[in-house]
Every structure is written in C-alpha cells, then in structure tokens.
Amino acid sequence: MTIIKVEQLKKEYTAYERGEGFLEAVKSLFKRRKKVFRALKGIDFSVKKGDIVGFLGPNGAGKSTALKILSGILYPDSGNVNIMGFTPWKDRKKYVSHIGAVFGQKSQLFWDLPPLDAFYFQKAIYKINEDAFQEQLKKFIKMLHIEDIIKRPTRQLSLGERMRCEFVMAMLHQPKIIFLDEPTIGLDIIAKGTIRNFIREINKEQRVTVIITSHDLEDIENLCNKVIIINKGDIVFDDKIKKLKISRxxxxxxxxxxxxxxxxxxxxxxxxxxxxxxxxxxxxxxxxxxxxxxxxxxxxxxxxxxxxxxxxxxxxxxxxxxxxxx
Ligand SMILES: Nc1ncnc2c1ncn2[C@@H]1O[C@H](COP(=O)(O)OP(=O)(O)O)[C@@H](O)[C@H]1O
Ligand SMILES: [Mg+2]
The missing domain is CATH 3.30.70 (Alpha-Beta Plaits)
Incomplete structure (x- = not known):
C-alpha cells in the first residue's frame, strides 16, 4: 500500500548577494543581485507502508529540503505530495498527529527541563490518553535505557543521551510515519547501534514507516529496505537496497x-x-x-x-x- 506519493517536487531558494564594502552595500539597497539555487529539481518517488527508506546523498544534495517539505515545515514551489491523503503543508494541523520527526540539528526537548517534562508536554499537545502514554513511555525507557537520563535537565545530557530522548518525543503519540534527518550524526558506534535497533523495533512492532536521511552508508545498509539517492536536487537512484552495489x-x-x-x-x-x-x-x-x-x-x-x-x-x-x- 502506497503511503507517500511525491510528484515533480520542486524547491528553489533565493539568496541575495551583495559585494563587499560600503558602496556596494548602498547599491544593494536599490538593486540586489539575485541568486537562485535549485535545491530540488522536480523529484518523483513513492513509499510503501512499513518501508524503511534511506535518503542518501552528499552534503547539499537536497535531503533536508525534501524532508522538511514532507513533514510540512516548508512549502515547495511546485509539485504534489500525498501522504495518507494529506498535503503536508496544507493540512499541517491534522497531519502532524500522524507523523513524528527527529531532526538531528534541532531539538524538540527543553534545554532547562528534564526530558520527562517534555514528554508530558507532548502528551498534552497531542492529547495522548494516560494509559497509552504510560505504556509507550515504559516501553521506550526499556528499549533505549533511559530510566535515569529522563530525569536530568536536558542541558546536562550527552548528545547520545539527548538523541535517545528525541526519539521518545517523536514516537509518544504513535505516529504512522517518522522522518529522521541525520539522527546519528556525531554519535559514537554504541549510540548509533542503540538508535538503529530502536528504529528497527518500532518499524517491526508498530509498523511505523521510516524515512531517514543520512550520509552514513552504514546507517542505510543496516536499516533500509529501499534507498533513494539524491544528488544536486535530482534522484539518481531509487530501488531496493539489494540492487545497490554497495562498495566492499x-x-x-x-x-x-x-x-x-x-x-x-x-x-x-x-x-x-x-x-x-x-x-x-x-x-x-x-x-x-x-x-x-x-x-x-x-x-x-x-x-x-x-x-x-x-x-x-x-x-x-x-x-x-x-x-x-x-
Ligand atoms: N534557507 C536556505 N536558503 C538558501 N539556500 C538553502 C537554504 N537551505 C538550503 N539551501 C541550499 O539548498 C541546498 C540543499 O540543501 P539541503 O536540503 O540542506 O541539503 P542536504 O540536507 O542534502 O545536505 C544546499 O546547497 C543549501 O545550501
Ligand atoms: Mg541535511
């Protein structure tokens, strides 16, 4: 069953350049040199329910841009996205209750509060019922070994500890799809392993569809059944992982x-x-x-x-x- 369908998705960023120095700064008030950057050049792909799809590509390829659009944070310039009947950037309010996201660079936790408080905040926002909340939380604490961690202020946590809590934040409301943007960036091998196991488990147990971007081949190799490789805003490969001759x-x-x-x-x-x-x-x-x-x-x-x-x-x-x- 197709859960995500993307057609001709385009996104350009416009940046305004100006030269160095005062005179150039004054000039730029009247005439700014426009520079258009085509981050996504019209990509098509689809995802089936229960897939773990890896978005692979070098820095600047357009992976984060694609994920931001799919999760409804960013408007595209043109193209269609249909995710469980929703258009992410149009139906954002209803849509977000069905999805979760972990963006490696951006935290959903609160710096000065323990993650546990943030989890209760999430419970209120998504109107998660008490029993379901406690059950999920108990399960995640066990899976991610975070019993003690979640009671300490977030600012005191290591990156690996924090990332594990970010996953709880993203999963508490039992989303059907989660978007993960570089979730293992900067983590050591053990932390990476814990996170990969967690992703595999939620995919198997709760049939969560996973879209993950990474520039770490091992993430993709270990997790994904399907790979989409993006380069310079275009898809250059889209197939089962088996078809990708990963270099040995x-x-x-x-x-x-x-x-x-x-x-x-x-x-x-x-x-x-x-x-x-x-x-x-x-x-x-x-x-x-x-x-x-x-x-x-x-x-x-x-x-x-x-x-x-x-x-x-x-x-x-x-x-x-x-x-x-x-
Ligand atoms: N807000 C922005 N303004 C201008 N250019 C941007 C912006 N965000 C991203 N870009 C550019 O778009 C391209 C794709 O970025 P991104 O989607 O973040 O790539 P990736 O996640 O694959 O590294 C990059 O060249 C980046 O510099
Ligand atoms: Mg990125």
Whole structure:
C-alpha cells in the first residue's frame, strides 16, 4: 500500500548577494543581485507502508529540503505530495498527529527541563490518553535505557543521551510515519547501534514507516529496505537496497613498530597500496567482498605488531559517482 506519493517536487531558494564594502552595500539597497539555487529539481518517488527508506546523498544534495517539505515545515514551489491523503503543508494541523520527526540539528526537548517534562508536554499537545502514554513511555525507557537520563535537565545530557530522548518525543503519540534527518550524526558506534535497533523495533512492532536521511552508508545498509539517492536536487537512484552495489572497499591506514616489508605487501591479493606514508606507515585499499576484514588484516600484519590502525569507508561521493557511471 502506497503511503507517500511525491510528484515533480520542486524547491528553489533565493539568496541575495551583495559585494563587499560600503558602496556596494548602498547599491544593494536599490538593486540586489539575485541568486537562485535549485535545491530540488522536480523529484518523483513513492513509499510503501512499513518501508524503511534511506535518503542518501552528499552534503547539499537536497535531503533536508525534501524532508522538511514532507513533514510540512516548508512549502515547495511546485509539485504534489500525498501522504495518507494529506498535503503536508496544507493540512499541517491534522497531519502532524500522524507523523513524528527527529531532526538531528534541532531539538524538540527543553534545554532547562528534564526530558520527562517534555514528554508530558507532548502528551498534552497531542492529547495522548494516560494509559497509552504510560505504556509507550515504559516501553521506550526499556528499549533505549533511559530510566535515569529522563530525569536530568536536558542541558546536562550527552548528545547520545539527548538523541535517545528525541526519539521518545517523536514516537509518544504513535505516529504512522517518522522522518529522521541525520539522527546519528556525531554519535559514537554504541549510540548509533542503540538508535538503529530502536528504529528497527518500532518499524517491526508498530509498523511505523521510516524515512531517514543520512550520509552514513552504514546507517542505510543496516536499516533500509529501499534507498533513494539524491544528488544536486535530482534522484539518481531509487530501488531496493539489494540492487545497490554497495562498495566492499575499505581504506586502512596501518602503522607498525617495525619497518614494513613492501615487497611482500605488494604481493598480497585484494590489497592495494594507496600511499606509503613512511617506512612504518602505509595506507591501503582492501576489498572485503570475499574475505573478512580481520583475516585481511592478519595477512597484512605478517605476524608483526600493530601500533595503530584506522579503517574507513570510501566517501559517499565515490559511491554516487560509481552509480552515475553505470
Ligand atoms: N534557507 C536556505 N536558503 C538558501 N539556500 C538553502 C537554504 N537551505 C538550503 N539551501 C541550499 O539548498 C541546498 C540543499 O540543501 P539541503 O536540503 O540542506 O541539503 P542536504 O540536507 O542534502 O545536505 C544546499 O546547497 C543549501 O545550501
Ligand atoms: Mg541535511
């Protein structure tokens, strides 16, 4: 069942530029140089009930713009959006009771109050009945391990602690869809894991449809059944996650206590030397398609002790470039 249908959605931002200095400032009073930025160039897509859809794309691609429009915060210039029969920016009042949102950069909690107070505020706003509220709250506290956290002032919480509470805020009124804009940005691996589990659970248990933007490939890989890749205001990929050939390449910078045997290293299969940083440090590109990472590292190590190790994913821009080439 289609729950979201988007057609020819366009959004332009207009910025006014002016030159430097006083004279230019005066001139700009009369004639401002207009600069139009096309953030969304007419995108189409649809989402089925129960999907977890990932919006992937480099910075400035238009992901947040799309999400703001879908959640009714922003007007588009043209195009149609139908979400459960609503047009978000027209039926905003009724619409918001069916959706929840977590925008990584913007908090729904109150800085000086504990999250628990904010939860009660949410209860009043959405007229959530007492029993349902207590039941949801109890469940979320358990799932997110926030028993003690929710009684401390929000300003004292770490980013990870706060984000977990943001999810409660977004879910208390039992929305059918939640919009998540970079919900794991800046979080450590453990906090990311907790949040990802929570998203999976609410999707499975309550059949909440999830739209998530991220520039973290792992978020998308771990959660989504469908991926939409946006680049420069256009959709460049829209399909099941299975169809997306996510790169199995990793970049490893490895530092040894002893000098590296480059000759031997060059001969290793599935390992490419990207840069020799010193006699002791080297940057490699490895392919984890056929072999587990720990096995590859074991081969690279050749029995020597490792001083330091840094493992990275290829940047998302590279992934998108590859999709473009196809
Ligand atoms: N309020 C605004 N005024 C002018 N330009 C904007 C505004 N918001 C976003 N943009 C521009 O629109 C483009 C898309 O932004 P955004 O949707 O935030 O991208 P993303 O979330 O994918 O990083 C960016 O180039 C950004 O600079
Ligand atoms: Mg954004």
């Amino acid at each position: 390449k990793k970049y490893i910078t490895i530092s040894f206590y002893e000098k590296i045997n480059l000759k031997k290293l060059k001969k290793l299969k599935g390992v490419r030397i990207k840069k020799i940083i010193s006699d002791y440090i080297v940057r490699l590109e490895v392919n984890t398609y056929k072999e587990y990472l720990d096995e590859i590292i074991k081969r690279i190590r050749m029995g020597k002790r490792i001083k330091d190790l840094d493992i990275r994913e290829p940047p998302i821009v590279d992934v998108i470039k590859r999709i473009y080439k196809k």
